[in-house]
Amino acid sequence: MSTRTRIPRTLAATAAEFAVSADVERELVPEVAAGLIDAGFARWFTPAVTGSFAELADGLREVAVNCPAAAWCGLVWATSGRMAAFLPERGQRDVWEDGPDVPIAASLMPAGAAERVPGGWRLTGEWHYLSGIDHARWALLCATAGGEPRYFAVPAADYVVKDTWFTLGMRGTGSRSAVLEGVTVPEHRTVPQARVWNGVPGDPRHLCYRVPLTGAHPTMFACPALGAGDAALALWCESVAHPGAGGGHDEIFARSAGELDAARLLIARTTRALDAGETTAVDAARNARDASFAADLVLTAVDRLFRSRGAAVHTEGDPLQRLWRDVRTATSHAALHPARNYALYAHAVRQRATTTETENR
Numbered sequence: 492m493s494t495r496t497r498i499p500r501t502l503a504a505t506a507a508e509f510a511v512s513a514d515v516e517r518e519l520v521p522e523v524a525a526g527l528i529d530a531g532f533a534r535w536f537t538p539a540v541t542g543s544f545a546e547l548a549d550g551l552r553e554v555a556v557n558c559p560a561a562a563w564c565g566l567v568w569a570t571s572g573r574m575a576a577f578l579p580e581r582g583q584r585d586v587w588e589d590g591p592d593v594p595i596a597a598s599l600m601p602a603g604a605a606e607r608v609p610g611g612w613r614l615t616g617e618w619h620y621l622s623g624i625d626h627a628r629w630a631l632l633c634a635t636a637g638g639e640p641r642y643f644a645v646p647a648a649d650y651v652v653k654d655t656w657f658t659l660g661m662r663g664t665g666s667r668s669a670v671l672e673g674v675t676v677p678e679h680r681t682v683p684q685a686r687v688w689n690g691v692p693g694d695p696r697h698l699c700y701r702v703p704l705t706g707a708h709p710t711m712f713a714c715p716a717l718g719a720g721d722a723a724l725a726l727w728c729e730s731v732a733h734p735g736a737g738g739g740h741d742e743i744f745a746r747s748a749g750e751l752d753a754a755r756l757l758i759a760r761t762t763r764a765l766d767a768g769e770t771t772a773v774d775a776a777r778n779a780r781d782a783s784f785a786a787d788l789v790l791t792a793v794d795r796l797f798r799s800r801g802a803a804v805h806t807e808g809d810p811l812q813r814l815w816r817d818v819r820t821a822t823s824h825a826a827l828h829p830a831r832n833y834a835l836y837a838h839a840v841r842q843r844a845t846t847t848e849t850e851n852r
Contacts, residue, residue, distance in 0.1 A: 513663025532565035534591035536573035555718020560663025564623035660816030706775030709782030776839035
């Protein structure tokens, strides 16, 4: 089911209007957060809606051209909704009892402490890097419980937001921390991390729930960087009047535009495959590989554009500098870690070759 055809022009305009404010204040203004919710990002992969990966990638890029941080929050709310869909049905009803437009922040890796109590778990500790948490109504927090990592759905009223987000770029995501002190989470609001990460083959609800997390998330996390790269190229072209201005500008323009287009093609191939159906282990690993490679292409392009402008872009408040900082930070996300994703792909290919050889004996 399609969630939308195009991002509303009002959201694009509002995101652009408040992009500098987001960078300075280190959070989105309520108008932009509301625009993201109205555009359908929070409900994108909820069981009641289930949109496509390809349309999400396009939508994230459209927003990122105007404000990369806003696109990042939209991305997190969309993918966190997909993760929350693996909760038991009663837990899903708790989260979406008032409808699917519920922004959820998420912390992917284990932190804090979980203690077994009658009927559930008691959480205590601090969880970091929850993008868009100031506007979220729930948080998905990971903790080791009973010997395995699990995700816990916690309503905003049960945690305190701690301001810990002081970064080079992507400042507007407001990726602050959640602090809990003895908060009890009922059993029906928790799910093993492995179920979320592996997906459920043959899940009857929608194809998106069959995809391993490693097969989908890296690609989505590359999309805001691509949008920022497109915006950086447009700004650069304005600054040199036109790409045919000589002085080495032609090569800078052509190479950077080519790298951005190559990244776009890699992302498009992956999202088409994700929307087509089941994802094998090799498919998932290739998706992660391509996401890291696409991110490297974007970073290389934006680095070149930035360096070519000399001292001027190092001035505080320069728009190209802000985009460069955002791309630097976005492409450093763990989901896009090149060495890990490349190793994951190589291992998956070797494993497939070994399995095929064994089966043919």
